[in-house]
Amino acid sequence: MTTTIATTRDVSRPEFIALIAGLMALNALAIDVMLPALPYMGEALGVMNENDRHFVLTAYMLGFGAAQIAFGPISDRFGRRGPLLVGLVVYVLAAFAAAFSPTFATLLVLRFVQGMGAAGTRVIATSLVRDRFGGRAMAEVMSLVFMVFMIIPVIAPAIGQILLLTGPWEYIFFFMAGLGLVISVWAMIRLPETLAPENRRALTATVIIEGFRLVFTNRMAFMYGLSGMFVFGALFGFISTAQQIYVDIYGLGALFPVAFAAMAGLMSISSYTNSRMVRTIGMRRLSHGAMLAFTLVSGVWFLISLTGFMPLWLFFGLLAIIMFMFGWSMANINSLSMEPLGNVAGTASAVFGLVQTVGGALIGTVIGQFYNGTVVPIAAGYFVLGVIAIGCILIAENGKLFGVGDEYQDAPPADIH
Template sequence: MQTPAKTPSHALPRVELVALLAMLMSLMAFTTDSMLPAMTDLAATLAPENKSKTQLIVSVFLMGAAAGMLLWGPLSDSFGRRRALMLGVGVYVIAAAAAAFAGSLEFLVAMRFMMGFGAASARTVSQAVTRDLFSGKEQARVASLIFMFFVVVPGVAPILGQQILFLAGWRGLFGSFILFGTVMLAWFLIRQPETLPPEYRRAFRIGPILAAGREVITTPVSARYVAVQVLLYGQFGTYLSSAEQLWVDAIGVGDSFPLWFAGVSLLSAVAGFVNSRLVMRLGMRRMLLWAFGSQTIFAGLAFSLWATGLLGGDPAAQLAVFALWSVSLFFVNGLTLGNITALAMEPLPHLAGTATAVIGALGMGAGMIIAIPLGLAFDGTPRPIMLGATICSALAVLLVITDMHRDR
C-alpha cells in the first residue's frame, strides 16, 4: 500500500496546526490533572473509609484510554480522522455528563473509564495526523513542538481544577470537561480538513485489524520501543496517580499543591524545545539514551538521599530534592515521548492509525500495570516511586543501547 503524501496542499499553517494538535493531545491530560486537587473532597464524599481508592480515578481513566486506542486508531484508518474524533469525543462528553451525577465511587470510576475510552480518540487522531503529514526526524521535531504547547495544559489544569472546585465542587469539574471537549472538536472540524484520502483507507474488518496489530508487535523496532514506552508510562503513571499524596501527605505543601505541580509542569515545557533542536543533530536514539540515563542517575540519587536519611527531618531540604527530581521526571517525558513514538511507527507508515493505537494502548495499558502496584506501595515517603523510576529508566537505557547500531 502506498503512503499518503506528507505535505498535503490543505495543511494548516504550522503554528495553528501545532496548537490544534496539542489541544487534542491535552484532552487526556486536562481530564486527569484537573481532578488531582479534588481527591480529598471525592474521598470524603464517595470513599471516606479509604482515601487511597481515589487513585483509581486516575489509573482507570488511563486504562480506559489504553483500551480506546485499540478502537479509534483502526477506525481512523477506515473512516478518516475526522469521523473517529467525532465519535470519540461524543463518548467522552456523554460519560462526563453521567459522571457529574455519580452517587458512588464505583459508578464514577466506571464513567471515568468511559471518559478515558472516548478521550483516547483525540490523542490517537493527533498522532495519526502528525504521521500523515510528517515522518522520521521531522515527525519527532513536530511532536516535540506539540509537547511544548501541550505541557501548558497539564501545568495549569490543577490550578483551574482547584478554582472550579471552590466554585462548583468536584461535580462542577465535569462541566469543564464537556466544554473543553466540545470546543476542541469544533476547532478541529472547522479548520482541519481530512488528512487521510479515501484511497489510503483500510476496510474496518476484524481480520485486517488483528493482522495490523500483529505487524506492529512483531516488527522488531516497533516492539522494542513499545517496551521503552511501557517503562516511560510506568514511572510517570506512578507519579501522576500518587501526586496529591506525594505533595500533600509526604512533602506537606497543603493547599499550594496545584501551584507546585503547575510549576514543575511548566518548567518541563522547555524539554520539547530542547528536543526539537537537538534531535535533528544527535538522532532519536541518542536523545533517548541521554534522557533515560540522566533519569537513572537523578532518581537513584534522590532515592539514596531519602533512604539513607541524609536529608534528616529538614522539610526544606526534602521539598527541594523532591521538586528538583519531579522536574527531571517531567523533563524526561518531553525529551522522549515524541522520539519513542516516531521510532516505533517509523517502519509502519502504511498503518499510521493502527500503529498509533497499538503502540499507545500497549504502552499506556502495560505501563499502568507497573504504576498501580508502585502507587499502592506509597509508604508516606517518595521512596517507592523514586526507586521505581530508577529501575524503569535503567531498563529503558539497556533497550536503547542494544538498539544503537540501528541509528542512522
C-alpha cells in the same frame, strides 16, 4: 508511492500543531485537573482508604488504553476525522454525566467510558502527525505538540483548585465537558482529513490481523513502544501520588498546584528544546542520552530516599532533572516506534497507545498502592522502570546506543515503507 491529499481546509502548520496539542491536552486535563479534588470526591462518595482514590485516575486510563485498539483499524479504514469526532462526543457526554455520579462505583464506570472516548484523540492525533510528517520532522512536530500539550498540566491543578473554591467537585466535570466541546467544534470545522482514500485499509479480519502482525513483529518499533510504557508507568506512579507527596509529606497545602505546575513547566521547556535540537542531533542520540540521565538521577534519588526524610528542595531538584529528561525522551521514543510503520499508522498508534496507557497505568497504580508516607516507592519506581526501559532500547537497537540511524530524516510518510 507518493500521494497528495486534497482538502478544503487550509490549515497552517502552527494551527495544525495547536489543534493536535489541544486534542491531546484533553487527556492531560482529565487527569491533572482532578488531583486537588480527589480528597473531596473520596469524602463525598464514602471512599475510606485514601489510596483507593487513585482509582479515579486508573479507571480513566484503562478505558483510554483499551479502546485505542479499536480506534486504530477503524481510522485506517474510514479516515481520521469521523472516528475522532465520535470519540470526542463520548468524552464530553461521559464527563458531563460523571458530575451526577451517586456512588464511587458509578463514577469509576463513567471515567472508564470517558477514557474510551478520549482514546480516539490519542490514536488519531498521532496518526495525523504521522500522515503528514516522517523521521526527524515528525519528532520535531511531536516535540512542539508536547510543548503546548504540557501547558495543561501547568495550569490544570490550579484550575481545579479555583473551581473547588467556587463550588463543589462536580464543577470540575462540567469544566472538562465544556472544554471538550470547544475542542470538538474546532476539530469539526478546521481539522483536515489526512488519510487519502487510496491509502485506506479494508476493515476485514485478514487485513486487521496483518496490520497487527506488522506492528508486533517489527522489533525496533515494538521495543521502543514497550520502552515508552515503562517510562510512562513511572510518571503515572508519581501523578497518582503527587497530591499526597506535596500535601501530606511536605505540607504545601494550597501551594500544591504551584509545585505541580512548575514541574510540568519544565517538561514543556524540555519538549521545546528537543524540537530545536532533534534535527541536528537526531532522535536516537537525544532519547538515549536522556534515558541514561533519567535512570542515573533516579538511582541517586532512590538511594538518598532510603537514608531518611528528603528535604523539599532536594526532592524537587532531583525530580526536576528527571522530568526534564522525560521531555527529551518520550517524544523521540514515540516517533521511533512509529517510524517504520507509516503504512499502518492508525493500527500502530493504537497498539502503542494500548500498551503504553494500560500498561503504564497499571504499573503506576501498583506503585501508588505502595505509597507509605515517604518518597521511597516513587523513587524506586523511577529507577527500576528506567533500567527496564533502557533494556528495551538496547533490544531495539541490537545492543547499541547513540546510533545515528534516522534513515528517513525528513522523508514524507508515503515514501516510507
